[in-house]
Amino acid sequence: MLFRSPPWDQVTYWAVDLETGGLDAKRAPILAVGMVPVRGGVIQLGEAFESLVRPYAGAAIQPDSVRAHQLVPGDVREAPPLSLVLREIHARLREGALLAHHAGIEVSFLRRAYSAMDLVWPRPRVVDTAEMLLALDRRSRFLHPDHQDGDPVLELQEVRRRLGLPAYPPHRALYDAISAAELFLVLRRRLGVRRFRDLPR
Amino acid sequence: MLGRVPAMDPIAFVRATPPFDALPEDAFARAARALEVAYFPAGTRVVERDGPPLEHLHVIRKGAVRLERDGQTVQVLEEGELLGVTSLISRSTPFDVVAEEDLLTYRLPRATFEQLLLHAPFAGHFATGLADRLRNSLGRPAESDACAGADLTGEVEGLLRTAAVWIEADATVGAAARLMRHHGVSSVLVKSEPPGILTDRDLRNRVLSEELPANTRVSAVASFPVASISAGAPVYEAWQLMLERGIHHLGVVSPTGLLGVVTSGDLLRASARGPVVVIRRVEQLASRDSLPGYAALVADMARALLAGGLEPSRIAGLVARLNDALLTRILRWAEADLGPAPCPYAWIVFGSEGRMEQTLLTDQDNAIVHADDGEEARRYFAAMAELANRDLTRAGFPRCPGGYMAENWHGPLSEWRARFAGWIDNPVPDSLLAASIFFDFRPVYGGLSLAPLEELLRAAGKQRTFLAAMAKSALEFKPPAGLLLRISKGSSELDVKLSGISPIVFLARCYGLEAGSPARGTVARLDAAVEAGLIGNEVRANLAEAYRFLLWLRLREQLKRIAQGERAGNALTFSALSAAERSRLREAFRAIRDWQETAAFHYRTDLF
Numbered sequence: 001m002l003f004r005s006p007p008w009d010q011v012t013y014w015a016v017d018l019e020t021g022g023l024d025a026k027r028a029p030i031l032a033v034g035m036v037p038v039r040g041g042v043i044q045l046g047e048a049f050e051s052l053v054r055p056y057a058g059a060a061i062q063p064d065s066v067r068a069h070q071l072v073p074g075d076v077r078e079a080p081p082l083s084l085v086l087r088e089i090h091a092r093l094r095e096g097a098l099l100a101h102h103a104g105i106e107v108s109f110l111r112r113a114y115s116a117m118d119l120v121w122p123r124p125r126v127v128d129t130a131e132m133l134l135a136l137d138r139r140s141r142f143l144h145p146d147h148q149d150g151d152p153v154l155e156l157q158e159v160r161r162r163l164g165l166p167a168y169p170p171h172r173a174l175y176d177a178i179s180a181a182e183l184f185l186v187l188r189r190r191l192g193v194r195r196f197r198d199l200p201r
Numbered sequence: 202m203l204g205r206v207p208a209m210d211p212i213a214f215v216r217a218t219p220p221f222d223a224l225p226e227d228a229f230a231r232a233a234r235a236l237e238v239a240y241f242p243a244g245t246r247v248v249e250r251d252g253p254p255l256e257h258l259h260v261i262r263k264g265a266v267r268l269e270r271d272g273q274t275v276q277v278l279e280e281g282e283l284l285g286v287t288s289l290i291s292r293s294t295p296f297d298v299v300a301e302e303d304l305l306t307y308r309l310p311r312a313t314f315e316q317l318l319l320h321a322p323f324a325g326h327f328a329t330g331l332a333d334r335l336r337n338s339l340g341r342p343a344e345s346d347a348c349a350g351a352d353l354t355g356e357v358e359g360l361l362r363t364a365a366v367w368i369e370a371d372a373t374v375g376a377a378a379r380l381m382r383h384h385g386v387s388s389v390l391v392k393s394e395p396p397g398i399l400t401d402r403d404l405r406n407r408v409l410s411e412e413l414p415a416n417t418r419v420s421a422v423a424s425f426p427v428a429s430i431s432a433g434a435p436v437y438e439a440w441q442l443m444l445e446r447g448i449h450h451l452g453v454v455s456p457t458g459l460l461g462v463v464t465s466g467d468l469l470r471a472s473a474r475g476p477v478v479v480i481r482r483v484e485q486l487a488s489r490d491s492l493p494g495y496a497a498l499v500a501d502m503a504r505a506l507l508a509g510g511l512e513p514s515r516i517a518g519l520v521a522r523l524n525d526a527l528l529t530r531i532l533r534w535a536e537a538d539l540g541p542a543p544c545p546y547a548w549i550v551f552g553s554e555g556r557m558e559q560t561l562l563t564d565q566d567n568a569i570v571h572a573d574d575g576e577e578a579r580r581y582f583a584a585m586a587e588l589a590n591r592d593l594t595r596a597g598f599p600r601c602p603g604g605y606m607a608e609n610w611h612g613p614l615s616e617w618r619a620r621f622a623g624w625i626d627n628p629v630p631d632s633l634l635a636a637s638i639f640f641d642f643r644p645v646y647g648g649l650s651l652a653p654l655e656e657l658l659r660a661a662g663k664q665r666t667f668l669a670a671m672a673k674s675a676l677e678f679k680p681p682a683g684l685l686l687r688i689s690k691g692s693s694e695l696d697v698k699l700s701g702i703s704p705i706v707f708l709a710r711c712y713g714l715e716a717g718s719p720a721r722g723t724v725a726r727l728d729a730a731v732e733a734g735l736i737g738n739e740v741r742a743n744l745a746e747a748y749r750f751l752l753w754l755r756l757r758e759q760l761k762r763i764a765q766g767e768r769a770g771n772a773l774t775f776s777a778l779s780a781a782e783r784s785r786l787r788e789a790f791r792a793i794r795d796w797q798e799t800a801a802f803h804y805r806t807d808l809f
Contacts, residue, residue, distance in 0.1 A: 041240075042237045042238065042239050043237060043238035043239075044237055045211055045212070045233070045236040045237060045238060045307070046233070046234040046235050046236055046237070163303075164263055164264070164302070164303055165263060165305060166208075166209075166214075166262050166263050166305065167208040168208055168209075168210050168211075169208045169209070169210055170208070172210075175210055178210075178211065178238070181238070182238060182240065182305065185238075185240040186240060186242075186303065189240070189242045
């Protein structure tokens with residue numbers, strides 16, 4: 001191999017969480033974003049970024065989604081538009097890997113937003129804590145074939161509770177981003193990953 | 202379970218952790234910009250002894266660390282506690298620090314910490330001793346109660362509604378009555394040296410009912426000097442004074458003279474649940490039928506006082522006065538039923554009531570001492586005890602499961618003297634148990650002097666064998682060993698009386714007796730021990746604060762349970778405590794353990 005993959009803690013990870021007006025990335029608007037970086041294996045709360053996002057005109061907020069994020073149209077009417085917020089997001093994503101819980105959702109919404117703004121998706125490397133949980137689960141099944149009890153739990157709050165991480169207030173993109181970043185630190189250790197390339201994507 | 206600690210985001214958590222709570226808003230916001238989250242898996246050596254010092258101040262959010270020296274655990278730090286202070290301040294690392302379980306901390310770099318040290322309240326946290334820190338945590342009640350009354354620590358002056366109304370000493374009572382009507386007040390101050398007071402009660406009781414004429418001189422029926430209180434005194438002191446003296450008017454004095462008069466009515470308006478209401482209810486109790494409900498009244502009052510920020514020991518002082526007033530009432534009924542007592546007697550209470558440290562109604566602990574022996578006296582006081590014990594039970598004082606009640610414990614003074622002397626001379630376990638109960642006695646009603654019993658207590662304080670035996674039994678109450686290090690692990694409930702309050706009360710009794718002090722209160726006994734040179738001032742300060750903190754925790758828990766219709770006991774639920782409270786609790790336990798070690802040496806309990 002020509003280049004060795006860097007040690008995991010020499011990479012900067014930007015943990016991202018989005019609150020959206022629905023599950024369909026093609027139609028639902030982004031309503032809020034929270035981001036926090038992990039540098040040198042430590043979460044830098046002081047660099048956290050958080051913003052509400054004004055939905056594009058005519059966007060619908062699905063009633064079901066309101067239960068998850070508790071944002072109603074009035075909350076985001078005065079928020080900065082996606083074009084401005086995306087500039088902030090972009091400046092951060094360029095810097096390192098994207099880290100999220102169920103990262104596929106964040107990635108599909110962000111890609112959609114980039115293309116709506118006629119921007120090129122920077123193709124950040126992606127680390128998904130849900131994938132890390134699945135990897136951990138596969139390993140424990142391999143090591144303990146008798147323990148075949150059901151599907152692994154992937155719900156963020158419940159996983160954190162089981163791992164002894166603190167409960168943070170719900171419905172805030174930034175706290176979910178911090179939650180994912182902390183979960184990442186714990187799972188990285190449990191998986192014993194030392195090199196960046198060995199992290200499940 | 203009783204309430205869970207709410208979900209807190211990292212910034213809010215750090216903000217709530219002492220001493221960050223003492224920082225000005227902008228200073229905290231600046232510091233928060235440097236905040237980081239760090240994770241250390243169990244087993245990580247966070248600091249190596251004599252190695253490089255830590256470069257961060259950590260606030261532990263989850264997990265725990267052990268401080269070790271030569272492989273011995275010296276201390277465990279956990280949720281809500283600070284790690285790295287020694288490192289940052291002294292630049293030394295006297296311990297190995299090992300993550301005992303997965304550790305999540307919020308941390309600040311050294312430079313930021315040093316910036317914060319420029320704020321006196323923040324820096325003071327690291328400079329002051331345990332006593333001050335415990336007091337600070339008491340100063341900020343963890344929750345505000347919806348039924349909180351007025352601010353009880355506010356100044357008396359705030360209650361004054363009108364300026365002082367004066368009258369000449371040689372004016373007539375008729376003129377005084379017209380002056381009172383004109384100003385709409387229930388008293389006038391009388392010009393004299395010292396000043397006096399004439400109240401509407403005086404007009405009724407000393408003028409009208411004595412059929413004195415309206416031209417009687419004010420000076421002949423007024424009270425001199427007027428009982429007064431300083432304008433800056435807290436409101437609860439005014440209550441205390443009124444209750445103690447059985448009066449309804451207090452002059453309010455400033456350095457420039459009398460400012461006016463506060464009445465029990467003014468205090469009443471200041472708090473609808475104050476002790477003044479309860480004492481009025483007690484004074485107005487028409488018959489035994491109105492006894493039920495008294496317990497609820499006292500609990501309501503305690504709740505309002507606690508929410509108002511009053512310390513439990515002060516609340517206990519007020520509760521004791523109320524209970525004394527009730528008892529007086531009950532014994533007068535008994536005397537009315539049975540006819541006058543055949544000889545002088547004293548109704549005594551003991552246990553927490555004797556020490557005036559009872560905040561809610563606990564089991565009855567009482568007895569009768571009478572002057573003469575003889576069948577007639579014994580029969581009379583047996584009957585009196587039966588009536589009074591029954592009435593107290595009706596008012597909400599549960600019967601004592603150990604049977605330490607007047608119906609079993611009534612007898613002539615000579616018998617009591619022999620009993621006390623026997624316990625002191627022969628300190629076997631039963632004697633020590635009895636001594637621990639009866640030696641806290643306090644006479645509440647009746648005219649018999651108990652000086653002979655006090656004399657025996659003074660003698661007991663000179664008996665080394667007795668003191669050592671008493672100290673030894675006091676040392677059997679121990680703060681839970683595991684809890685000195687860890688609180689959240691293991692059992693989730695703790696008996697705060699057995700493990701915290703009793704160790705202090707029992708040992709303070711030994712020291713108080715040795716000091717030859719007639720004091721009964723635990724803190725007063727500690728004071729006497731300092732006075733006699735038996736313990737140092739700092740030990741006294743730490744223990745007194747630990748004791749007040751434990752009483753406060755217990756009372757808050759008891760009131761919660763009563764509000765939920767449960768029985769108020771001594772159990773404390775850890776999950777309902779905030780991280781800061783848990784950490785204070787542990788400091789209190791450590792103070793008790795340290796004192797017990799000193800006491801074991803002082804009384805040479807190893808030799809007995």
